Amino acid sequence: MVFLLVGCGGNNETEPSDTKNDSNMNEESQQEKESDSTEHASMDHSSSGEVPENLAKEDNPTYPLGSEAIMSAKHMKGMDGAVATIEGAYHTTVYAVTYKPTTGGEKVENHKWVIHEELENAEEAPYAEGDEVVLEADHMNGMDGANATIDSAQNTTVYMVSYKDTETKKVVKNHKWVTEDELSPVE
Missing domain, CATH: 2.30.30.1210 (Domain of unknown function DUF1541)
Incomplete structure (x- = not known):
């Protein structure tokens, strides 16, 4: 389920291609994605497709x-x-x-x-x-x-x-x- 939340986090920014800062940028980008996915977790409306048996x-x-x-x-x-x-x-x-x-x-x-x-x-x-x-x-x-x-x-x-x-x-x-x-x- 976590991969769905991160995937729908809404972070559409692209990382700069400056290679000497790639490591720091990747860590910052990952932190932004995790923060964004937490803040917007309720906006992920994907599901497994399972429905109640009595529906x-x-x-x-x-x-x-x-x-x-x-x-x-x-x-x-x-x-x-x-x-x-x-x-x-x-x-x-x-x-x-x-x-x-x-x-x-x-x-x-x-x-x-x-x-x-x-x-x-x-x-x-x-x-x-x-x-x-x-x-x-x-x-x-x-x-x-x-x-x-x-x-x-x-x-x-x-x-x-x-x-x-x-x-x-x-x-x-x-x-x-x-x-x-x-x-x-x-x-």
């Missing part, structure tokens, strides 16, 4: 597996306008949540998205705005096990997608989740 596949999704769509999601920089390849389509209740990371730091407000099957001991009925839950999602560092409040709930089709970040040009694999209303056909 229901969408039988007839608007965007079938392997098709492409344009994202209008703004969960993180580089998503809006990116061409997404559909890796999976599922029918569930999706939530925006506010939570305090288990790793410390600032409260994350209105995080989009966590699905019903990623909540600890989830009841059968969907949760409503204001309900308190415990997250089992691991999309971001400090999310798994965090206490959260439901900000909104929507019964819809969610998609796992892969795409090239429009800003960094890095490939994000198996991003969880994008809702159907955040996608539009490729023209």
